[in-house]
Structures are given as structure tokens and as C-alpha cells.
Amino acid sequence: IWADVLGYVRKNISEVEYHTWFAPLKNLGVQDGSLVLGVRNSFAQEWLRKQYQGLLEDALRSLGAQHPQVSFQVLPAAQDALLLPSDPPPGPPPTPGRPAAPVPVDNRKTLNPKYTFENFVVGPNNNLAHAAALAVAESPGKAYNPLFVYGDVGLGKTHLMHAVGHYIAERFPDKRIEYVSTETFTNELINAIREDKTTQFRNRYRSVDLLLVDDIQFLAGKERTQEEFFHTFNALYENHKQIILSSDRPPKDIQTLEGRLRSRFEWGLITDIQSPEYETRVAILKMNAEHNRIDIPQEVLELIARQVTTNIRELEGALMRVVAFSSLNNVPFSRAVAAKALSNVFAPQEVKVEMMDVLRQVASHFNMPPDVIRGSGRVREVVIPRQVAQYLIRDLTDHSLPEIGQFFGRDHSTVMHAINKVTEQLGKDTELTAAVEMLRRKMKG
Numbered sequence: 001i002w003a004d005v006l007g008y009v010r011k012n013i014s015e016v017e018y019h020t021w022f023a024p025l026k027n028l029g030v031q032d033g034s035l036v037l038g039v040r041n042s043f044a045q046e047w048l049r050k051q052y053q054g055l056l057e058d059a060l061r062s063l064g065a066q067h068p069q070v071s072f073q074v075l076p077a078a079q080d081a082l083l084l085p086s087d088p089p090p091g092p093p094p095t096p097g098r099p100a101a102p103v104p105v106d107n108r109k110t111l112n113p114k115y116t117f118e119n120f121v122v123g124p125n126n127n128l129a130h131a132a133a134l135a136v137a138e139s140p141g142k143a144y145n146p147l148f149v150y151g152d153v154g155l156g157k158t159h160l161m162h163a164v165g166h167y168i169a170e171r172f173p174d175k176r177i178e179y180v181s182t183e184t185f186t187n188e189l190i191n192a193i194r195e196d197k198t199t200q201f202r203n204r205y206r207s208v209d210l211l212l213v214d215d216i217q218f219l220a221g222k223e224r225t226q227e228e229f230f231h232t233f234n235a236l237y238e239n240h241k242q243i244i245l246s247s248d249r250p251p252k253d254i255q256t257l258e259g260r261l262r263s264r265f266e267w268g269l270i271t272d273i274q275s276p277e278y279e280t281r282v283a284i285l286k287m288n289a290e291h292n293r294i295d296i297p298q299e300v301l302e303l304i305a306r307q308v309t310t311n312i313r314e315l316e317g318a319l320m321r322v323v324a325f326s327s328l329n330n331v332p333f334s335r336a337v338a339a340k341a342l343s344n345v346f347a348p349q350e351v352k353v354e355m356m357d358v359l360r361q362v363a364s365h366f367n368m369p370p371d372v373i374r375g376s377g378r379v380r381e382v383v384i385p386r387q388v389a390q391y392l393i394r395d396l397t398d399h400s401l402p403e404i405g406q407f408f409g410r411d412h413s414t415v416m417h418a419i420n421k422v423t424e425q426l427g428k429d430t431e432l433t434a435a436v437e438m439l440r441r442k443m444k445g
């Protein structure tokens, strides 16, 4: 019936709406007389409930249901889909009244099908981690062992780990792959101890070819789990089995982690993922839009990429909001619509300014090509705008002195000197002061 429900829905809404909201749904079967649908996050849940519950019930009614009921359930994070098109068409729904048959034990099932290398946009923020992951995927157990990836939440650590899993699964179908969060590992261990099944627990984790352990920082303070993990680690390592670990911080910053574990984590390669640069953010949005077959102008993606700067999960959420907003109000995508759609969520945030923006504004004010300002010229006509640009970048962005220096092909002390120069002149040189103030106002909106 699920296919029929989808067929009915599809006839009644636009393609964009269908692909955004219905294609990613998972049919979880009938529970207590209600059709349960899995959604990827609470935003989607709320939205579907508000906008489409009636439509779904109509669909069921049209198929003969007397008292149609639909409910939505947020799927656990590991299955949390990207903003990407749906999985292959769902199989036959389980018979109502009986719980769905247990999923056959296949470790690859724990890998999110969307988290592949193909779907991973590489930028300066993550290229080292990406290269290391690829190297490990190509020669597991040989390149770097363990591979330790760290970075803030929502920057792609889990995605990258799963990508290695998929890659190896495809090339070596008989390799055993196990992905586990540290939390799950801990809980399973606790259960195993309680049920007197520690031997099974050990055998399971010590017989895999690839072990992916997510958010290892949660080992902090868990002595028994650390002990167990230590032995798992050794068993795998000695047998040249690949281990990949993720964390929100490097091993040395994980408090109350046993020294012997910490040193093992440092045996292989430690690599980090940073927040994506503007260009990478635009590329990620673009890929998402294309996968969803959403035809959205570049300038709208750019606006979204400027508003959401740190977390990729939020970046995807923002795109979803814009799509939802314009489909609900039945207006085409535009910068104004996007700004409106995001205004509630991101209003308190200040307008984010990029180095390139500042440079362009300064260049146009001084009537000079940006490349000349960034170039090596030492005449006063070029030096002043360059100093102003560096001063304003430091003032308006979060970039560090070394980063600004790099952008200008200079070292941080030169930037510091420039900033001091401009600071000294402010208030004294009225023309310069006016220019700086005008530019600042222009960019801060």
C-alpha cells in the first residue's frame, strides 16, 4: 500500500515538494492502527505533520481505510539522511499488527547509504582528512592505523568514516565491517556484562576487518569500557585490521583517557576537519540541490552559504527551510525569499563578511583591481588600500592574522603592522577615517 500512498500523494503536490518531503520517508509499518513513517529530523517531522498529515490520511482513505491514521517518527541519527533523494522503493509493508521482521545481521546495514566518497565535497577544510580516509580505504591496515579524525560537530566525520566503509564493502564484499558509536559500544558492553555474554561481545568486535568507532571522546571517564576497548584495539591492530576513530578533539585533549589508549590513538595518523570555507559551503549546497533535483539559482545558494557558516548539518537544514518556505508560499526562489525564510532562524546572527568581499569593496572604493591590492606593489597608492583592507578584514571577520597574511601572500607581522598603521591614522587622517567608516557600514549592512 505504501507505493499506492506515495502515488496518490505525488499526484496532488509539486515534484519539488514530493522530492523534498516524501521521497526520503521510510515506511516503518503499522503500529496500533497507525501508519508509522520515519523522518530524518524533527524539523521534517513537524513540517509533515503540519502540512501533509491530511493529505496522507486522504490517500489512505482513498485506498479503503476507514479510520486512517498517520504518525511520524524521527529516525536515529545514523540513518539520518542527507537532503538527498530517497532510497530504492520500499519493499512490501509488514503485515499490520505484527512487528516488522528483524533486519538480517549485515554490518553494512549500519552504514548510511548517502555517506559516500562521491557525496563528499572536498575543500581546503577537509582535504587532508579526505585524502587520509581514501588512502586507508585503498589499503586498509597498511596506510595509517589507526586513522584518527577529529573536528567539531556537523563537519563530516561520520560521513567520512562511512565512506571508507562503503568503499571497502564494494571492493571486498567478504570483509567484515563494523560501525559503532562509542555510546553503543559502551551500552553493548554493559549489557554483555549483565547478561554474562562478554565472550560473544569480544568475539564480535575482535573478528572484524574494519572497525569504525565514532565519537571516541565519550570514552572519557569510562574505565571499564576503556579497558575493553584497549584489548579490542590490540587484537585488531596486531592482525593488521584497520581501525578508524572520530572525536571532537585530538587524543591529547580527551580528559581521563588512559595513557596507553591515548598513545595508541597517536600511533597512526591524526587529522582534523575544519569549518568549510564559503566556496565549499556553496559547493555542498549545490550538490544537495542537484541530488534533490531542486532548481535553485546560484545566488540563493550563495546567500544561504553566507548565513550559515560553521556547521554543515545546519547548512543543509537552511536549504530545506528555504525550499519549504517557497513551496508553501508558492513563490519562486530568490534572494529575498531566502532571506525571509531564514530570518527567524538566523536573525540574531550578524551578517557574515568574507575576506574576498572586503577586498572587493576596498578595491572598488580606491578604484583599483583587487589583484593589484593583493600584489607586491609598494607604492603608496597601493599600500594604503592594502592596509585598509587588512584592517577591515581583521575587524569584520573572524580570521586570524596568519590567515589574513596568507590571503595577501604575506606573513602575520606585516598584517599586524598594517593594522597598527591604520589604527594610528584613524581620527587624524579625516579622509582615511571617512573611507574606513563608510566601508565598514557598507559591509555590516
Ligand code: ADP
Residues within 6 Å of the ligand: 081, 082, 083, 115, 119, 120, 121, 122, 126, 151, 152, 153, 154, 155, 156, 157, 158, 159, 160, 284, 312, 313, 316
Ligand atoms: P560529524 O560526524 O562531524 O558531526 P556528519 O558526518 O554527521 O558530521 O555530517 C553532518 C552532515 O553534513 C551530514 O549530512 C553530512 O553528509 C554532511 N556533510 C559533512 N561534510 C560534508 C562534505 N564535505 N560534503 C557533503 N556533505 C557533507
Ligand code: MG
Residues within 6 Å of the ligand: 154, 157, 158, 159, 214
Ligand atoms: Mg558524527
